[in-house]
Amino acid sequence: MISIEDYIRDIQDFPKMGVVFKDITPLLANHLAIERCLELLLEKVGDEKIDKVVGIESRGFFFGMLLAQKLNAGFVPIRKPGKLPYETHKEPYLLEYGMDVLEMHEDAIKKGERILIHDDVLATGGTARAACNLVKKCGGEIVQCNFIMQIDFLCGNEKLKSYDVASVLNY
Ligand code: 5GP
Numbered sequence: 001m002i003s004i005e006d007y008i009r010d011i012q013d014f015p016k017m018g019v020v021f022k023d024i025t026p027l028l029a030n031h032l033a034i035e036r037c038l039e040l041l042l043e044k045v046g047d048e049k050i051d052k053v054v055g056i057e058s059r060g061f062f063f064g065m066l067l068a069q070k071l072n073a074g075f076v077p078i079r080k081p082g083k084l085p086y087e088t089h090k091e092p093y094l095l096e097y098g099m100d101v102l103e104m105h106e107d108a109i110k111k112g113e114r115i116l117i118h119d120d121v122l123a124t125g126g127t128a129r130a131a132c133n134l135v136k137k138c139g140g141e142i143v144q145c146n147f148i149m150q151i152d153f154l155c156g157n158e159k160l161k162s163y164d165v166a167s168v169l170n171y
Contacts, residue, residue: 004040005169007033008149022149022171024120028062037168038066041118041146044166045071048143051113052076056102056131057083060119063148067118076108078131089137093130102127104134111139122147122167125156132163 007027014021027033041063050073055064057079068075081090081101088103109115115135122128128145135142142163150156150167157165 002032002036004033004037004148007037008169022121022151024059024062024148027148034066037148038063038070040168041067041148042070044146044168045116045144048116049114050116050143052109052140053116053118054078054104054109054131054135054140056117056119056127059121063120064118067116067146071116073116076104078102078104078134089134091130091133091137093126095126096124102130102134104131104138106138109135109138109140113140114143115140116143117145118147120148122150122156122160122165123154125154125159128156129159132160 004027007030009023009026011021011023027037050071052074053064053068054076055061065075081103084103084105087106089106090101090103092099092101117131132142144164144166145160147167149169149171151171
């Protein structure tokens with residue numbers, strides 16, 4: 001049985017000094033690792049009915065689309081400012097230094113739709129919480145925030161307390 005940990009590598013001092021970045025590109029480069037990772041992410045979702053998977057730019061798009069296809073759900077991209085062509089909801093969020101904004105199309109989610117939020121990594125949780133706020137603005141019901149991995153010491157799940165948070169790997 002393939003172990004997906006073997007396909008995630010640590011990159012020291014990226015994107016800046018002192019940070020150890022979890023790089024998923026070896027996992028994306030191996031079809032057996034992709035298959036296993038998708039299987040494990042789906043196990044976390046269980047039997048929940050999902051109407052739409054929301055993937056966060058950009059690494060949330062890879063498995064987000066695969067999850068949507070397997071769950072017979074639609075896919076909705078959440079993007080950085082200025083990338084989406086139609087009217088958007090906007091959600092500012094705090095970075096370590098400064099602010100950023102995420103956007104989602106206003107008509108991407110209908111009131112009451114059951115939503116799975118997906119990203120590759122849960123670190124401090126600011127990005128995922130901004131994504132949750134965007135989904136709530138449209139009236140979506142967040143079934144789960146779903147990640148390949150979570151960096152435990154950064155306590156991202158503290159920012160997602162009102163949601164079900166599921167990660168395949170914990171570091
Ligand atoms: P947070 O807002 O939880 O601090 O950061 C999560 C976001 O930053 C996610 O969109 C994720 O893709 C990215 N991110 C933060 N740290 C890492 C990392 O070590 N590896 C990868 N692949 N992405 C990271």
